[in-house]
Amino acid sequence: MRLFVTLVGVLAAIWVIPFLLPVESGLKFGVPYRVFFSLIAVFGGFWFYLLRMPSMAPVKSTRKAVASIALVFVLSTGTIVLFANLAPQFAFEGKSASGATAGERGKALFNDASAGCFLCHVVAGSGGARGPDLSHVGAVAGNRRPGMSAEDYLKESLMNPVAFVVPPFDNIMPPFSRLSPEAINDLLAYLRELK
Numbered sequence: 310m311r312l313f314v315t316l317v318g319v320l321a322a323i324w325v326i327p328f329l330l331p332v333e334s335g336l337k338f339g340v341p342y343r344v345f346f347s348l349i350a351v352f353g354g355f356w357f358y359l360l361r362m363p364s365m366a367p368v369k370s371t372r373k374a375v376a377s378i379a380l381v382f383v384l385s386t387g388t389i390v391l392f393a394n395l396a397p398q399f400a401f402e403g404k405s406a407s408g409a410t411a412g413e414r415g416k417a418l419f420n421d422a423s424a425g426c427f428l429c430h431v432v433a434g435s436g437g438a439r440g441p442d443l444s445h446v447g448a449v450a451g452n453r454r455p456g457m458s459a460e461d462y463l464k465e466s467l468m469n470p471v472a473f474v475v476p477p478f479d480n481i482m483p484p485f486s487r488l489s490p491e492a493i494n495d496l497l498a499y500l501r502e503l504k
């Protein structure tokens with residue numbers, strides 16, 4: 310009973326405290342976070358509940374032991390896969406950027422969370438620093454690899470970034486071959502314009 314009351318208290322805290330946080334704190338806990346923490350609390354409560362149960366008799370039949378291991382595996386892996394499908398971490402497709410010229414659409418895409426280029430690249434002073442500053446990549450691209458045109462180099466940088474890793478960076482850039490051909494064209498047009 311005490312366990313149950315504690316659990317209800319923890320759940321209430323998870324769902325009520327976010328409303329009490331002052332907006333200025335900048336802290337936001339959306340519903341997915343609250344559901345996540347609630348599940349952890351429920352599983353934690355379940356764990357303490359199990360601890361109080363009388364100990365179980367060891368399983369004697371091998372078949373039953375294997376079956377229960379398989380069941381646990383299917384349930385846990387299945388839950389993770391299901392969750393990953395319901396809430397994918399990366400959504401590349403599905404957005405078509407608006408803009409009159411290819412370069413404008415490419416710029417919008419570059420700064421959109423669906424492509425996420427700005428997370429790792431600085432252009433004109435803003436963006437992340439995990440990758441090279443791309444403010445002048447249109448001019449640099451032609452000299453990166455001997456015998457390779459700027460156009461080909463930029464395309465390769467997107468489709469197969471490991472082909473040439475700009476020192477001193479690591480090859481952490483994901484390939485963007487999943488983007489539509491139109492999106493790739495728009496991005497390339499934008500990158501070419503960065504002189």
Ligand code: HEC
Nearest residue numbers: 424425426429439440441466470473474475478479481482
């Ligand atoms: C996870 C971080 C990350 C993301 C996201 C990312 N990049 Fe990169 N990018 C890098 C890193 C690190 C390098 C340098 C290493 C290499 O060349 O692979 C790089 C290299 C490049 C280069 C070559 C730059 C040069 O100076 O030769 C281009 C062009 C480029 N990225 C464009 C993009 C575009 C466009 C996007 C979005 C579609 C993007 N990147 C998304 C990390 C990232």
